[in-house]
Amino acid sequence: MTILIHPTYFPNIAQFSAIAKAQHLVWEFQDNFVKQTYRNRSYIYGANGRLLLNIPVIYSQKNRQKYSEVKIFNGEKWQLHHWKSLESAYRTSPFFEFYEDELKPLFFEETALLLDFNLKCFEVICDCLQLDISSSKTSTYQKVVEDIIDLRYLVDAKTETPQHFESYTQVFRNKHGFIPNLSILDLLFNEGPNALNYLESQTSSTR
Secondary structure, three states: OEEEEOOOOOOEHHHHHHHHHOOEEEEOOOOEOOOOEOOOEEEEEEOOEEEEEEOOEEOOOOOOOEHHHOEEOOOOOHHHHHHHHHHHHHOOOOOHHHHHHHHHHHHOOOOOEHHHHHHHHHHHHHHHHOOOOEEEEOOOOOOOOOOOEEOHHHHEOOOOOOOOOOOOOOOOHHHHOOOOOOEHHHHHHHHHHHHHHHHHHOOOOOO
């Protein structure tokens, strides 16, 4: 199957499960940027529960701006903050050290555009998962698409469909219970080489 989806910051399980089962992936490149979406945010499992990692961007609500043109605000050390948050959350997880060397450079090399950074993160995660998938990008924006599964709605962090994924071991599960649909990083650090099998076996709730 072919799916149409937005590039997001370390996609959540719902997004990556769909990606892992797809035969071809079409990235939406022609949409406008919208705040409070997974385009520039991701959730991990911290010591106090669900923890937001947000990429600061240079964006004006007054002027519509293409997602592909949105710049990252690198005036603050957000990358260092995100990496320290990941270390704090997952240093004791079974596979953090296994993938650390592949992921760490993402947080110490500055990137200008949000879309470019998200795609770079996606490529690294695919390498970690040993997932090889063909992809292309849209050349025009279409509100309704045919002969393709439209999963662009998964980018919305505010009105997402509740997901009932199988539980897996999480670092702070004894404190806060199982938290579903976090960033792919949570699954990767906890399940390691089994992460891809997990993604392929899940059934997502769709609109």
